[in-house]
Amino acid sequence: MTDTAPKPVTVRPPDAHTPLNRRRLIAPGPVEVEPRVLAELAQPQMHHRAPEGVEKLMQTRAQLSELLGAPGYESVIVTGSGTAAFEGALVSLVPEGAKVVSAQAGKFSERWGEMAQRFGYDTTLVSRPWGEVLDPVEIADATSGAHTLLVTHSETSTGALHDLAAIARMAKANNPDLIVIADCITSYGVAELRPSDWGVDVIVSGSQKGAATPPGLGLLLFSPEVRERLIPNTPRGFYLDMHRELKGQMAGSTPQTPAINLVYALSASLERLLSVPREVLWAEKKRQNDALVAAGTALGARPWASRTTPAVAVLCPPAGIGGKAVAAQLAGMGQRALPGQAPHEDTVFRVSTMGYADRYDALSIAGILEDALEALGAKFERGAGVAAAWAALG
Amino acid sequence: MTDTAPKPVTVRPPDAHTPLNRRRLIAPGPVEVEPRVLAELAQPQMHHRAPEGVEKLMQTRAQLSELLGAPGYESVIVTGSGTAAFEGALVSLVPEGAKVVSAQAGKFSERWGEMAQRFGYDTTLVSRPWGEVLDPVEIADATSGAHTLLVTHSETSTGALHDLAAIARMAKANNPDLIVIADCITSYGVAELRPSDWGVDVIVSGSQKGAATPPGLGLLLFSPEVRERLIPNTPRGFYLDMHRELKGQMAGSTPQTPAINLVYALSASLERLLSVPREVLWAEKKRQNDALVAAGTALGARPWASRTTPAVAVLCPPAGIGGKAVAAQLAGMGQRALPGQAPHEDTVFRVSTMGYADRYDALSIAGILEDALEALGAKFERGAGVAAAWAALG
Numbered sequence: 001m002t003d004t005a006p007k008p009v010t011v012r013p014p015d016a017h018t019p020l021n022r023r024r025l026i027a028p029g030p031v032e033v034e035p036r037v038l039a040e041l042a043q044p045q046m047h048h049r050a051p052e053g054v055e056k057l058m059q060t061r062a063q064l065s066e067l068l069g070a071p072g073y074e075s076v077i078v079t080g081s082g083t084a085a086f087e088g089a090l091v092s093l094v095p096e097g098a099k100v101v102s103a104q105a106g107k108f109s110e111r112w113g114e115m116a117q118r119f120g121y122d123t124t125l126v127s128r129p130w131g132e133v134l135d136p137v138e139i140a141d142a143t144s145g146a147h148t149l150l151v152t153h154s155e156t157s158t159g160a161l162h163d164l165a166a167i168a169r170m171a172k173a174n175n176p177d178l179i180v181i182a183d184c185i186t187s188y189g190v191a192e193l194r195p196s197d198w199g200v201d202v203i204v205s206g207s208q209k210g211a212a213t214p215p216g217l218g219l220l221l222f223s224p225e226v227r228e229r230l231i232p233n234t235p236r237g238f239y240l241d242m243h244r245e246l247k248g249q250m251a252g253s254t255p256q257t258p259a260i261n262l263v264y265a266l267s268a269s270l271e272r273l274l275s276v277p278r279e280v281l282w283a284e285k286k287r288q289n290d291a292l293v294a295a296g297t298a299l300g301a302r303p304w305a306s307r308t309t310p311a312v313a314v315l316c317p318p319a320g321i322g323g324k325a326v327a328a329q330l331a332g333m334g335q336r337a338l339p340g341q342a343p344h345e346d347t348v349f350r351v352s353t354m355g356y357a358d359r360y361d362a363l364s365i366a367g368i369l370e371d372a373l374e375a376l377g378a379k380f381e382r383g384a385g386v387a388a389a390w391a392a393l394g
Numbered sequence: 395m396t397d398t399a400p401k402p403v404t405v406r407p408p409d410a411h412t413p414l415n416r417r418r419l420i421a422p423g424p425v426e427v428e429p430r431v432l433a434e435l436a437q438p439q440m441h442h443r444a445p446e447g448v449e450k451l452m453q454t455r456a457q458l459s460e461l462l463g464a465p466g467y468e469s470v471i472v473t474g475s476g477t478a479a480f481e482g483a484l485v486s487l488v489p490e491g492a493k494v495v496s497a498q499a500g501k502f503s504e505r506w507g508e509m510a511q512r513f514g515y516d517t518t519l520v521s522r523p524w525g526e527v528l529d530p531v532e533i534a535d536a537t538s539g540a541h542t543l544l545v546t547h548s549e550t551s552t553g554a555l556h557d558l559a560a561i562a563r564m565a566k567a568n569n570p571d572l573i574v575i576a577d578c579i580t581s582y583g584v585a586e587l588r589p590s591d592w593g594v595d596v597i598v599s600g601s602q603k604g605a606a607t608p609p610g611l612g613l614l615l616f617s618p619e620v621r622e623r624l625i626p627n628t629p630r631g632f633y634l635d636m637h638r639e640l641k642g643q644m645a646g647s648t649p650q651t652p653a654i655n656l657v658y659a660l661s662a663s664l665e666r667l668l669s670v671p672r673e674v675l676w677a678e679k680k681r682q683n684d685a686l687v688a689a690g691t692a693l694g695a696r697p698w699a700s701r702t703t704p705a706v707a708v709l710c711p712p713a714g715i716g717g718k719a720v721a722a723q724l725a726g727m728g729q730r731a732l733p734g735q736a737p738h739e740d741t742v743f744r745v746s747t748m749g750y751a752d753r754y755d756a757l758s759i760a761g762i763l764e765d766a767l768e769a770l771g772a773k774f775e776r777g778a779g780v781a782a783a784w785a786a787l788g
Contacts, residue, residue, distance in 0.1 A: 017678040019669040022428075022752045034416075035429070042436070275413040284411040358416045363761045364754035367784060383784050390761060390780045 014332050021334040026365055028156050028186060028312035028338065030208040030215050031355020033265075034272060037213060040265040048260040054252040060263050061249060063270040067189055067211075068203060068221050069278050070196045076245050077266075078218035079259045082185040082206030084240060085218025087115060089181045089202045090150070091234050092242035093226065094121060098147035103139045103167065106130050107157035107341045108183060112150040119236055130344060131304040134162045140170035148179040154187035157341045159314025159350070160305035161191060165198045172199040179226055185209055186311035188219065189273055190285045190354055201226035210285070210311070212273070212355040213266045216259045222246060269356075286310040288353040288362040291389040295366035298388035299373050299380045304348050312352040314340075318378040322346040329372045335365075359393045366390070408726050415728040420759055422550050422580060422706035422732065424602040424609050425749020427659075428666060431607060434659040442654040448646040454657050455643060457664040461583055461605075462597060462615050463672050464590045470639050471660075472612035473653045476579040476600030478634060479612025481509060483575045483596045484544070485628050486636035487620065488515060492541035497533045497561065500524050501551035501735045502577060506544040513630055524738060525698040528556045534564035542573040548581035551735045553708025553744070554699035555585060559592045566593040573620055579603055580705035582613070583667055584679045584748055595620035604679070604705070606667070606749040607660045610653045616640060663750075680704040682747040682756040685783040689760035692782035693767050693774045698742050706746040708734075712772040716740040723766045729759075753787045760784070 025032050047053050057077070064075040078085045090112075094100060100121040102113030105128035116123040126142045128134055134151070143149055149171050153164045164187075168180045181202040187193055188203060189210030195203055200223075207217035220242065222230070230243040239256060248255045273281060292313035293303050300318030308314075317326050326349035327339040340348040351369070353362050366389030370382070419426050441447050451471070458469040472479045484506075488494060494515040496507030499522035510517040520536045522528055528545070537543055543565050547558045558581075562574045575596040581587055582597060583604030589597055594617075601611035614636065616624070624637040633650060642649045667675060686707035687697050694712030702708075711720050720743035721733040734742040745763070747756050760783030764776070 016670060016674040017753075020666070020675065020678055020752060022750060022755060024754075272414070276410060280410040281414065284414055356416060358414060359411075360418075360758035360761045361416060363780065364758045367754045367757045367787070383781060386757065386784045387777060387781060390777050393761070 018333055023334045023336070024364075025336050025355070026330075026351045026353070026368070027336055028209075028350050028352040028354060029206070031212055031352065032357050033212055033214055034269060034356040037265045037269045037356075040268045041214070041261045043261070043264065046260050046264060048254060048258050053260055056260075056264055056267060057249065057254065057258070058252050060267040060270065063267060063274060064219060064221060066274055067270060067278070068193065068195065070221070072224045073195065073203070073221040074227060074246060074250060076220040076222070076242060076249050077258065077263060078220065078240065078245070079216065079256070080218045081215065082183075082204060082218050083111065085206065085220050086112060086181070086183060086204045088218070088237065088240035088242045088245070089204055089220055090115060090148075091119060091236035091240060092230050093179055093181070093202070094148045095231060096120070097122060099124065099145055101126060101139065101142045101146045101149045103134050103149065103151045104128070105132050105134055105158065105160060105162070106152070106155035108185065109152035109155060112152070112183060116150060131158045131160065133160050133305065133307045134167060136163060136166040136170045139167050140174040143171045143175045143178050146175060146178060148181060150181050150183070152183040153193070154184070154191055154309040154311045155305070156186045156309075156312055157314075157344075158305050159303055159308055159312055161187070161307050161309035163307070164200065165194070168199040179229065186309065186354065189281065190311045191309060192282050195221070195223065207262060207266055210354055211266060211269055213269045214262060216262045217266060282310070284359070285354070287393055288357070288359055289313055291359070291362040291392040292351055292353065292365055294392040295369055295385040295389040298384040299369060300378050301373070311354050312350050314348050314350050316348050318373065321373070321376050321378060323349040325376055326372060329376055330368065333368065333372060335368050362393060363389055412727055417728045417730070418758075419730050419749070420724075420745045420747070420762075421730055422744050422746040422748060423600070425606055425746065426751050427606055427608055428663060428750040431659045431663045431750075434662045435608070435655045437655070437658065440654050440658060442648060442652050447654055450654075450658055450661060451643065451648065451652070452646050454661040454664065457661060457668060458613060458615060460668055461664060461672070462587065462589065464615070466618045467589065467597070467615040468621060468640060468644060470614040470616070470636060470643050471652065471657060472614065472634070472639070473610065473650070474612045475609065476577075476598060476612050477505065479600065479614050480506060480575070480577060480598045482612070482631065482634035482636045482639070483598055483614055484509060484542075485513060485630035485634060486624050487573055487575070487596070488542045489625060490514070490629075491516060493518065493539055495520060495533065495536045495540045495543045497528050497543065497545045498522070499526050499528055499552065499554060499556070500546070500549035502579065503546035503549060506546070506577060510544060525552045525554065527554050527699065527701045528561060530557060530560040530564045533561050534568045537565045537569045537572050540569060540572060542575060544575050544577070546577040547587070548578070548585055548703040548705045549699070550580045550703075550706055551708075551738075552699050553697055553702055553706055555581070555701050555703035557701070558594065559588070562593040573623065580703065580748065583675065584705045585703060586676050589615070589617065601656060601660055604748055605660060605663055607663045608656060610656045611660060676704070678753070679748070681787055682751070682753055683707055685753070685756040685786040686745055686747065686759055688786040689763055689779040689783040692778040693763060694772050695767070705748050706744050708742050708744050710742050712767065715767070715770050715772060717743040719770055720766060723770055724762065727762065727766060729762050756787060757783055
């Protein structure tokens with residue numbers, strides 16, 4: 001075995017009571033879903049062309065704009081993942097051969113650069129190592145002569161919350177015609193996001209993150225200005241032709257068959273999120289994630305990124321313990337979290353309260369982390385993680 | 395307003411984030427139910443006379459005996475509440491005019507005395523004030539010449555765990571022919587229970603307590619000896635004729651239509667409970683409830699009963715705060731607990747992890763109690779309840 005060989009994943013045999021544990025999904029998406037939302041899926045099969053199906057689509061689209069707090073932004077619901085939604089924005093807005101800047105510092109932001117290259121765009125990568133925060137000045141400089149900037153707000157692979165406000169503002173100051181497409185997959189409905197103030201033209205997300213709905217829907221929101229720039233009949237996509245899709249959905253119809261049950265579920269989940277002002281939702285999600293980070297820190301772990309997203313706690317485990325071992329230990333306890341993403345699987349573990357989870361669930365997760373890290377041999381004062389989380393919850 | 399007027403229920407306006415809270419059922423029954431168990435209810439409608447319905451009934455009855463740890467005890471599943479099940483045992487075992495002793499110290503044990511009187515039995519009440527523990531000697535003395543003793547193991551109204559082992563043994567020593575019918579509604583599957591060692595002839599419970607299933611099924615388990623004493627064609631009941639019901643169910647059929655969906659759900663829930671040895675289940679439920687009691691005590695509350703049941707923490711709130719106010723505050727936070735029961739509604743509040751809940755849920759409830767009692771003006775050091783609960787969880 002060489003120094004670079006992966007650490008073997010060793011987990012302690014489960015405690016005798018472990019089979020009685022309640023199963024929790026504490027990963028950064030898919031997330032826990034409210035039972036009332038799941039029940040929407042199981043209604044007698046609805047039809048998307050029936051009047052009530054059309055009405056539900058329009059209602060859900062309006063809810064998506066309301067959650068964004070930007071009424072002028074029109075939404076499109078794509079049946080697909082967040083990646084499908086991002087691809088729809090890219091191929092429907094950027095003409096052949098145009099210059100695209102991809103600002104990247106992690107798994108997901110790197111994907112958007114790879115996607116732009118696949119479509120043959122003149123792609124400039126502004127890359128930072130995983131875990132670092134993107135530099136708005138460096139990005140703005142790179143946007144000279146560019147058509148579109150691809151940028152990630154909350155980087156789920158590293159736990160960084162990039163300063164989208166500064167990035168978009170400085171890039172637009174340098175290049176007023178620039179289109180900014182933002183991967184807000186784990187920031188929409190979770191972190192402060194003010195696209196019209198900041199100059200973000202397209203917001204991309206997915207149903208299985210802050211929207212707390214099962215996976216299957218990609219979500220897009222287009223500014224009034226960018227809608228004028230959508231390309232009719234893009235040769236780079238048919239299913240993901242957002243010009244046609246937006247036109248159809250604004251009139252209450254989807255050109256293709258949507259996952260209508262998921263639309264009903266999404267609407268029910270958005271109803272809960274819209275029951276409080278956005279600022280309350282953002283503050284609450286930040287407090288919960290701060291509590292996870294505080295617990296981890298008290299137990300000898302540390303956040304990978306200096307500017308942390310409220311969507312997920314991405315934590316480097318205490319010395320001598322790998323991220324895969326932590327995730328495996330948690331799984332053995334009935335708690336589904338995630339290790340890091342390739343090629344950094346073992347660098348971190350990731351836990352989240354992004355979905356249908358509250359401050360008391362964050363406290364539970366602190367206890368879960370104490371038990372898991374103790375079982376893996378980490379040294380700390382018993383109760384430190386729980387106390388730190390509860391103090392952070394205020 | 396006089397001194398005896400009920401305290402007005404005043405709750406603090408909810409925090410802004412309160413609508414986002416996850417809804418929890420933390421009452422001492424009905425309890426949280428595993429989603430997998432709820433999904434059993436929603437299968438295509440099953441038929442109790444179909445071969446698979448008969449098989450499910452037999453499987454569930456065997457699981458009930460296995461959870462009791464007394465293979466000789468044969469079970470009956472009644473479609474009804476725990477009270478229906480208790481009535482079935484009483485009217486099917488006790489002949490007209492026979493002497494019945496009811497040992498009582500709370501809402502539920504008093505109900506059994508009232509039931510015996512309703513049927514005209516020669517009823518002796520051995521009563522203690524609510525919150526006190528029954529005295530085995532006093533009860534044994536009262537059983538001279540009696541046919542049957544009615545006794546409650548876990549008194550859900552006061553939080554007392556009566557010493558059923560001592561009560562049954564001493565009563566049987568005094569009167570070897572005595573039948574002991576035990577209300578184990580909140581002790582079956584929760585507290586240590588060894589009926590064949592202790593001399594308890596009939597165990598009565600309900601689906602919505604330790605069995606962690608929705609309400610609707612009364613559960614009975616009859617010892618081999620007591621089965622011989624069931625009265626054929628009792629004139630005190632038709633639906634609740636346990637002689638006929640036991641005979642039918644031992645052959646795989648129910649004389650009346652059972653809530654068959656609930657039987658499927660019960661079987662799925664019992665499967666989880668049977669995944670660990672009984673002693674592990676009992677220890678885990680005791681640890682969870684000890685944590686609730688520890689949290690409450692650290693926050694200025696105190697348990698009403700000296701010998702506490704593992705099924706529910708029945709806590710007298712800190713001075714100046716009524717049990718109804720605590721329950722109302724919790725409800726406003728989306729957390730369904732209970733105040734006391736008439737006429738002691740305001741004396742206590744009651745919280746429980748009896749159902750599908752684990753040690754991390756107990757920790758959550760400690761946080762919930764801190765927030766609720768703080769909102770009601772109780773004075774304590776912030777974090778004391780959470781720390782005490784976590785320490786008790788070990």
